[in-house]
Amino acid sequence: xxxKPNRVTSHVVAKLAGVSQPTVSRAFTPSASIAKDKRxxxxxxxxxxxxxxxxxxxxxxKAHSNIVAVIVGDMNNPFYAxxxxxxxxxxxxxxxxxxxxxxADGRDCDDVLMRALRYHVDxxxxxxxxxxxxxxxxxxxxxxxxxxxxRSTADHALNAVLCNSITGSEILAQTMYDAGARRYLIVRGDxxxxxxxxxxxxxxxxxxxxxxxxxxxxxxxGDSSYSGAFDTxxxxxxxxxxxxPDAIFAVNDIMAMGCADALRDVFKLRIPEDVMxxxxxxxxxxxxxxxxxxxxxxxxxxxVEKTLELLDQTSMSDDDDETDxxxxxxxxxxxxxxxxxxxxxTNI
Amino acid sequence: xxxKPNRVTSHVVAKLAGVSQPTVSRAFTPSASIAKDKRxxxxxxxxxxxxxxxxxxxxxxKAHSNIVAVIVGDMNNPFYAxxxxxxxxxxxxxxxxxxxxxxADGRDCDDVLMRALRYHVDxxxxxxxxxxxxxxxxxxxxxxxxxxxxRSTADHALNAVLCNSITGSEILAQTMYDAGARRYLIVRGDxxxxxxxxxxxxxxxxxxxxxxxxxxxxxxxGDSSYSGAFDTxxxxxxxxxxxxPDAIFAVNDIMAMGCADALRDVFKLRIPEDVMxxxxxxxxxxxxxxxxxxxxxxxxxxxVEKTLELLDQTSMSDDDDETDxxxxxxxxxxxxxxxxxxxxxTNI
Numbered sequence: 001x002x003x004k005p006n007r008v009t010s011h012v013v014a015k016l017a018g019v020s021q022p023t024v025s026r027a028f029t030p031s032a033s034i035a036k037d038k039r040x041x042x043x044x045x046x047x048x049x050x051x052x053x054x055x056x057x058x059x060x061x062k063a064h065s066n067i068v069a070v071i072v073g074d075m076n077n078p079f080y081a082x083x084x085x086x087x088x089x090x091x092x093x094x095x096x097x098x099x100x101x102x103x104a105d106g107r108d109c110d111d112v113l114m115r116a117l118r119y120h121v122d123x124x125x126x127x128x129x130x131x132x133x134x135x136x137x138x139x140x141x142x143x144x145x146x147x148x149x150x151r152s153t154a155d156h157a158l159n160a161v162l163c164n165s166i167t168g169s170e171i172l173a174q175t176m177y178d179a180g181a182r183r184y185l186i187v188r189g190d191x192x193x194x195x196x197x198x199x200x201x202x203x204x205x206x207x208x209x210x211x212x213x214x215x216x217x218x219x220x221x222g223d224s225s226y227s228g229a230f231d232t233x234x235x236x237x238x239x240x241x242x243x244x245p246d247a248i249f250a251v252n253d254i255m256a257m258g259c260a261d262a263l264r265d266v267f268k269l270r271i272p273e274d275v276m277x278x279x280x281x282x283x284x285x286x287x288x289x290x291x292x293x294x295x296x297x298x299x300x301x302x303x304v305e306k307t308l309e310l311l312d313q314t315s316m317s318d319d320d321d322e323t324d325x326x327x328x329x330x331x332x333x334x335x336x337x338x339x340x341x342x343x344x345x346t347n348i
Numbered sequence: 349x350x351x352k353p354n355r356v357t358s359h360v361v362a363k364l365a366g367v368s369q370p371t372v373s374r375a376f377t378p379s380a381s382i383a384k385d386k387r388x389x390x391x392x393x394x395x396x397x398x399x400x401x402x403x404x405x406x407x408x409x410k411a412h413s414n415i416v417a418v419i420v421g422d423m424n425n426p427f428y429a430x431x432x433x434x435x436x437x438x439x440x441x442x443x444x445x446x447x448x449x450x451x452a453d454g455r456d457c458d459d460v461l462m463r464a465l466r467y468h469v470d471x472x473x474x475x476x477x478x479x480x481x482x483x484x485x486x487x488x489x490x491x492x493x494x495x496x497x498x499r500s501t502a503d504h505a506l507n508a509v510l511c512n513s514i515t516g517s518e519i520l521a522q523t524m525y526d527a528g529a530r531r532y533l534i535v536r537g538d539x540x541x542x543x544x545x546x547x548x549x550x551x552x553x554x555x556x557x558x559x560x561x562x563x564x565x566x567x568x569x570g571d572s573s574y575s576g577a578f579d580t581x582x583x584x585x586x587x588x589x590x591x592x593p594d595a596i597f598a599v600n601d602i603m604a605m606g607c608a609d610a611l612r613d614v615f616k617l618r619i620p621e622d623v624m625x626x627x628x629x630x631x632x633x634x635x636x637x638x639x640x641x642x643x644x645x646x647x648x649x650x651x652v653e654k655t656l657e658l659l660d661q662t663s664m665s666d667d668d669d670e671t672d673x674x675x676x677x678x679x680x681x682x683x684x685x686x687x688x689x690x691x692x693x694t695n696i
Contacts, residue, residue, distance in 0.1 A: 028462060043482045050489045052465055067447070075436075076632070081429035088423075088450045097463060099415070100448045102436045114376060115445060117400055134391045141398045226636070261637035284424070288574070289609035290638035 008051040017045035028053045068311065069116035071101045071109055073128025076225060077254045078283040079298070080127060083149065086304045087125065096122070103128050110135055117144060123311035125149050130192075131158075145314035147307050150298070152194045152330045159314070161307045161331045165195055165280070168296035168335040169202030172249060172278045175294065175337075177210050179344045181247030181276055184212070185236070187222035187229055187259060189251045196224070199251040199280055218245060222255040229258030237267050246275060247343075253279035253286035256293050260342070277342040280335075287338070294340035299333050306331055356399040365393035376401045416659065417464035419449045419457055421476030424573060425602045426631040427646070428475060431497065434652045435473065442656075444470070451476050458483055465492060471659035473497050478540075479506075493662035495655050498646070500542045500678045507662070509655045509679045513543055513628070516644035516683040517550030520597060520626045523642065523685075525558050527692045529595030529624055532560070533584070535570035535577055535607060537599045544572070547599040547628055566593060570603040577606030585615050594623060595691075601627035601634035604641050608690070625690040628683075635686070642688035647681050654679055 010024040017024070019038055026032040027042035046052065070087050072080045088098050099121060101112035110132050116124050117139055124139065127149040136158065139146055145159075152160035176184070186203060189196035200219065207217055220236060222229035229250055237244065248263075250256035256279025263269040263277070271277050279286055282297025310331070339345060358372040365372070367386055374380040375390035394400065418435050420428045436446050447469060449460035458480050464472050465487055472487065475497040484506065487494055493507075500508035524532070534551060537544035548567065555565055568584060570577035577598055585592065596611075598604035604627030611617040611625070619625050627634055630645025658679070687693060 028466065040482065043486060047482070047486045047489045050491075052468065052486070052490045052492075075429060075433040078426070078429070081423060081426070084429075084448075085423040085450060088448060092449065092460070097467070098448050100432075100436060100446050101440065102433060112440070118376065119445070120400070134388065134395070138391060138395045138400070141395050142400045143398075144400075257636065265637040285633050288605065288638075289613040290636075 008049045010051070010053065013042065013045050013049055013051050016049065017041040025053070064122055065120050066096045067099050067119060067121045068096055068308075069099045069101065069119070069121045069124045071103055071112055071116070071124065071126045071128060073102075074104050074224065075102060077252065078285055079150075079252065079254070079281045082283060083127060083300055083304065086300055087308075090304055090308060108132075113139070113146075117142070120144070123147065123314070125307055125311070127151070145311050147310050147314075149303065149307050150195060159310045159329055159331065161303050161310065161333070162195070163296070163298040163303065163335045164332040165198035166202035166205075168280060168337075169199045169249070169251075170206040171337050172280070172294070172296065173203045173206035174210070175343055175346075176247040176249070176276050176278060177207065177212070178346045179247075179272070179276060181245075182212070182216060183243060183245045183247070184217045185245035185248045186217065186219045187232065187248060187250040187255050188219055189222065189224035189255065191221065193224075196251045199249075203249050222250060222258070224252065224255065226254050226258040229255035230262045231258075233259045233262040234266050237263070237269075244275070248275060248277050250277070250279050253281040253283045253293055253295055255279065256295070256342075257286055257291055260291055260293075271342050272344050276344070278340075282336070282338055287340075292341040293338070294343040295338050296335035297338050298335050302333050306333065356397045358399070358401065361390065361393050361397055361399050364397065365389040373401070412470055413468050414444045415447050415467060415469045416444055416656075417447045417449060417467070417469045417472045419451055419460055419464070419472065419474045419476060421450075422452050422572065423450060425600065426633055427498075427600065427602070427629045430631060431475060431648055431652065434648055435655075438652055438656060456480075461487070461494075465490070468492070471495065471662070473655055473659070475499070493659050495658050495662075497651065497655050498543060507658045507677055507679065509651050509658065509681070510543070511644070511646040511651065511683045512680040513546035514550035514553075516628060516685075517547045517597070517599075518554040519685050520628070520642070520644065521551045521554035521558070523691055523694075524595040524597070524624050524626060525555065525560070526694045527595075527620070527624060529593075530560070530564060531591060531593045531595070532565045533593035533596045534565065534567045535580065535596060535598040535603050536567055537570065537572035537603065539569065541572075544599050551597050570598060570606070572600065572603065574602050574606040574609075577603035578610045579606075581607045581610040582614050585611070585617075592623070596623060596625050598625070598627050601629040601631045601641055601643055603627070604643070604690075605634055605639055608639055608641075619690050620692050624692070626688075630684070630686055635688075640689040641686070642691040643686045644683040645686050646683050650681050654681065 010021050014021045014024045023038055024042050026034045027039045068091055072084050075081055091098050103109040103112055108130050113135050124146045148158050148160035186200055220232050222232050248259055250259050269275055279293045279295040282295050286293040358369050362369045362372045372390050374382045375387045416439055420432050423429055439446050451457040451460055456478050461483050472494045496506050496508035534548055568580050570580050596607055598607050617623055627641045627643040630643055634641040
């Protein structure tokens with residue numbers, strides 16, 4: 001079957017179906033109120049005439065495509081899949097669609113941002129990757145707002161919605177310290193990402209305020225991934241020459257899961273008896289009975305809501321003065337401490 | 349910032365940038381070959397003029413939107429997230445975009461199919477849910493192909509791409525039988541889904557061919573989900589009055605993970621020593637050290653490739669005769685047996 005040219009109008013369909021033109025519109029509007037028999041007649045007439053209304057054509061006249069682009073990072077990390085799911089559900093519920101792009105953590109996303117802009121999307125959500133200033137200012141020039149999700153940047157004037165990594169990591173440091181940990185190992189994520197950097201900083205600063213000496217705090221790279229963390233822990237613990245930590249903080253849950261499996265499977269260590277472990281994010285697999293990570297849960301629902309609110313405000317704003325400095329704001333939402341079972345509970 | 353009307357043409361941009369019009373096009377084409385300084389000049393000029401090419405407008409003239417709609421099921425099941433990731437990567441690599449919709453397993457997807465059709469997408473991939481015949485024949489009438497992924501239907505003339513559930517489940521039944529299992533429990537998924545039905549059938553038929561009596565094969569519903577399976581196993585094993593099975597087949601991995609956690613956590617049973625367990629799908633979390641499920645891995649990469657090939661063939665086909673019966677074909681691809689650690693290995 002070849003795409004047929006579509007010159008039939010809704011009026012022709014209305015006539016054939018014996019209904020009014022607005023009824024034809026309603027028959028094609030998801031969840032519109034219309035009697036089933038009328039809808040059936042319209043669809044039968046439309047089928048006979050090969051008619052289909054065109055959201056794209058109507059978006060050209062309305063300057064709204066009703067499409068939001070979401071650029072997600074490495075989908076191996078369930079955090080992105082869980083966030084995407086909520087973006088899809090939220091946008092679907094408000095009659096908008098999601099054009100989704102994937103860019104690995106830390107990779108440049110100019111290519112996909114360009115593609116998104118070409119569809120004149122209503123807004124762009126970036127959960128990952130680096131943006132060139134050229135494309136950012138172009139999108140601002142033509143009035144397509146961009147909001148960062150789960151990361152911020154010092155390079156561009158962009159809104160960002162994030163879970164407060166500093167305060168979350170402080171809670172985890174305090175919890176492990178209270179449980180008796182004295183030698184710490186931090187497993188870092190994307191070295192260029194603001195999220196990993198802030199989590200490391202919050203954790204270190206809190207420990208130092210508790211008088212833990214810097215040489216009792218070690219840092220290694222876990223590649224933001226399960227296998228990266230599994231491998232780096234396997235290597236680190238295989239070295240008998242260095243004193244082992246009694247607490248590990250992986251800056252995200254997917255790495256904490258890799259740490260847990262390496263510790264238990266390769267070294268037969270018990271968590272938390274032999275070594276404590278904490279993650280960050282609150283992803284679903286990290287809360288399965290096999291892991292039950294002590295972690296900070298990001299308020300993904302609220303974060304998605306805030307992100308969409310910011311996109312709407314920006315695209316609705318009446319400010320046409322191009323010389324206005326658009327100010328960047330980081331919108332920080334508080335995470336929730338999840339006690340889990342990988343740090344012993346202390347009764348204070 | 350308000351969306352600005354965009355009447356500037358690429359010729360105006362070319363003039364300001366001091367380049368040819370095709371150079372302007374190339375500057376906006378992802379991965380096109382163009383010198384960096386030329387691209388910078390074009391973007392600077394575009395920014396000054398608030399110019400952006402419009403993929404939507406060009407899709408109207410070309411009858412190709414370069415958008416494929418993917419309707420995914422419950423994203424709590426990593427199988428869908430993993431499949432979506434591959435669809436995105438494949439389509440991105442061939443210059444197309446993914447408009448993604450989410451519909452829970454077993455729910456009607458007429459609403460979202462209607463939305464997809466309104467964007468005149470090049471094709472629709474349905475991984476979940478039920479379709480009305482009206483919408484299916486409308487989409488066929490206007491030449492927008494639909495392909496089912498990981499399910500088939502007897503109701504409509506639609507192509508379907510699936511992993512062979514029957515042969516896969518037969519292998520699992522044989523493996524458990526060879527390992528000594530004699531009482532079996534099958535945890536079913538979506539009762540209306542072809543996939544769950546075929547997996548149950550393949551498993552049962554093989555057992556019966558091995559002379560296992562029907563009353564040694566029990567079936568319960570696991571709701572296709574981790575928590576559904578966790579709960580149903582918790583309830584079933586709490587009942588001391590009924591003889592416990594020595595082997596459990598959950599028709600997908602996410603349910604097998606729920607079974608594993610309930611068996612170990614609630615009943616302190618060892619897998620496979622006290623009870624064997626097998627799943628189906630080969631999802632990544634099921635292969636983590638904490639689970640290492642014995643399962644059948646679906647060839648997702650191949651399945652995605654086949655699905656896109658079918659969409660392309662159907663939309664390219666020159667057949668304009670509407671009275672032609674479009675024949676449904678199920679394209680079955682073989683899964684791979686993953687030995688795992690939840691069924692004891694037998695040396696034959």
